[in-house]
């Protein structure tokens with residue numbers, strides 16, 4: 001678990017870690033979503049605005065993994081409209097008319113709050129069958145957003161907090177972002 | 193007092209082409225773009241800004257290039273029978289940013305064939321559709337195709353495609369390397385009598401026009417080139433800026449076209465400067481207003497402004513291409529993440545022959561045409577992960593990767609017919625963040641599109657089986673099953689919503705793209721296409737814009 005959380009409580013972090021493993025489980029030597037850092041990823045998504053610039057869009061052009069200066073860790077400043085969209089998406093519209101051009105919007109923070117209520121604070125200590133049952137009773141919105149976040153955590157770039165030690169990409173034999181090295185003509189065309 | 197000679201709305205391939213042409217003719221141009229600038233510096237030598245990268249979360253999950261569907265929702269229904277709308281969200285969205293979608297496409301840039309400009313007189317009408325000849329023919333357009341290929345930098349080898357039309361000079365670059373999967377699918381296609389060829393692509397196979405050669409990074413469609421190996425539309429934008437007569441204003445959302453007291457001449461546009469929140473309202477006055485907002489936003493802006501619509505056809509005849517995906521899963525890895533997403537095409541299904549005519553007649557049609565077929569690799573890791581059901585088998589399936597690393601796919605961009613009932617109009621309730629009515633798409637496929645798809649897909653499955661696929665299946669966009677967003681088309685090819693013609697009663701713009709009702713407003717994008725052919729629209733829209741814009745000022 002990361003030492004400083006942005007949004008989740010330590011208890012919620014433990015719940016998310018356990019629940020994520022039910023969706024994307026460990027297999028043999030390959031870590032599941034919990035060990036890949038799903039809770040850190042979700043902490044970064046829900047707490048994106050705890051730092052400025054917020055953790056929404058990585059910088060560019062190169063991560064440094066295949067050469068070039070490593071710049072993805074420097075997140076980008078948002079335009080005023082992007083900030084409005086992302087605060088609304090994450091925090092919800094909260095009755096603010098400036099965020100309700102098409103009516104109220106439930107934010108990720110609210111959707112997760114409902115999800116935590118359905119999963120229960122004791123989730124991590126339950127039998128897998130009971131865990132799955134609790135997950136089934138959570139709202140459809142929560143299950144959708146949570147699953148997308150878990151996948152992003154496992155197989156997205158590590159700068160967002162998941163894919164710890166690139167173990168997600170290694171498991172699926174995906175080399176990741178390869179710029180500026182790219183692939184040679186031979187690598188593109190040959191079977192190997 | 194005018195602020196410039198021409199104000200161009202939108203900075204994609206259409207707007208960039210026009211800005212370049214007008215500035216080189218000595219005119220002063222202001223380009224208003226509602227998106228942010230993530231592309232290039234506006235100061236010489238106009239280098240890339242370094243915002244583009246291979247990050248799947250940023251580009252495919254978080255709407256970095258816009259439009260964010262929360263800020264700018266669109267709505268969809270198949271027909272009035274669905275009520276006001278079926279859903280709200282993304283409907284065939286294209287990036288909204290300086291450069292439009294061009295820099296974020298994988299940029300297959302084929303030409304249309306001669307028949308595509310006069311399908312009505314050569315092939316005939318089809319009930320329920322308004323197929324018409326274009327007022328412009330292939331021979332008129334050929335010099336502009338040639339110019340566009342050199343301007344954007346297209347790599348290709350015309351000799352490989354037996355169905356290609358005549359051309360005045362070769363492609364300026366040879367094709368880049370064949371993807372491994374394409375070596376299998378093209379060999380099998382040839383064995384079954386098809387004629388695959390290296391895709392003409394707006395990606396540098398060698399250094400060209402001061403830009404680098406592509407290094408095959410695999411993140412081509414939907415991302416943006418981090419190393420400046422794509423020319424569309426960065427090349428025309430750089431050329432335009434280098435004249436010193438072009439100013440590009442990002443974060444400038446045009447809300448209205450302004451007319452003079454006669455109502456027959458535009459005086460400029462009003463726009464929202466969204467660099468502050470709330471936005472500032474500003475105006476630009478110009479002799480000429482050019483719309484290059486893409487075939488969804490251009491009619492939306494005209495409808496909102498209430499102009500150019502004496503024919504009642506603004507927004508009508510919307511076309512998207514009917515996409516048929518034929519997917520083959522292989523028993524070994526194809527590493528489709530290396531290369532330019534798609535490296536080969538074949539045109540065979542665009543031809544009408546005796547066998548296809550006989551099949552058409554069985555289905556009550558005089559004939560049908562399919563479309564261009566792209567030979568391409570599988571998706572990216574998050575696409576595959578989210579597509580799978582969660583649970584015990586998830587990790588095992590990700591390791592085996594049937595839908596990414598072991599997938600090879602054909603995408604047929606089927607010609608969809610122009611139907612007057614297919615349209616974009618203004619949604620009666622849903623609005624964007626500025627309070628403007630959202631664009632609403634009403635769209636159902638013509639039987640032609642479905643018959644063509646079901647005729648071509650078994651053959652394409654056989655090709656993949658011969659290439660080594662152990663299982664194959666077919667999907668379409670719009671989907672014929674299920675519910676929600678998949679029922680809407682998602683081809684990224686949008687056309688036809690302000691059709692061009694010789695008669696103001698049956699068309700929105702004249703043969704030089706000027707609106708019949710307000711002749712100093714011209715449309716530069718694929719809104720003007722009277723029919724959709726079965727080819728990506730971009731090279732043709734750029735060639736058309738080159739041709740028309742030289743006549744405007």
Ligand SMILES: Cc1cc2nc3c(=O)[nH]c(=O)nc-3n(C[C@H](O)[C@H](O)[C@H](O)COP(=O)(O)OP(=O)(O)OC[C@H]3O[C@@H](n4cnc5c(N)ncnc54)[C@H](O)[C@@H]3O)c2cc1C
Pocket residue numbers: 201202203204205206207224225226227285286287288289290291292293294296297298299300301413414444445446447484485486487489490493684685686716717718727728729730731733
């Ligand atoms: C992933 C992908 C792959 C593609 N692959 C191909 C391909 O292989 N071959 C092909 O031919 N085509 C392809 N396309 C389609 C191609 O990108 C488009 O045909 C092309 O970009 C259209 O150019 P345009 O200038 O008309 O419109 P766009 O590129 O859509 O640009 C329009 C611009 O206008 C701006 N705008 C709209 N409304 C306003 C307003 N009110 N005020 C200010 N600005 C406004 C938008 O923000 C946008 O930047 C692909 C597209 C995508 C997304």
Ligand code: SF4
Pocket residue numbers: 182395396406407408409410411412413415416417418419420421422531532533
């Ligand atoms: S595949 Fe080539 S052109 Fe496409 S983004 Fe990568 S380097 Fe650029």
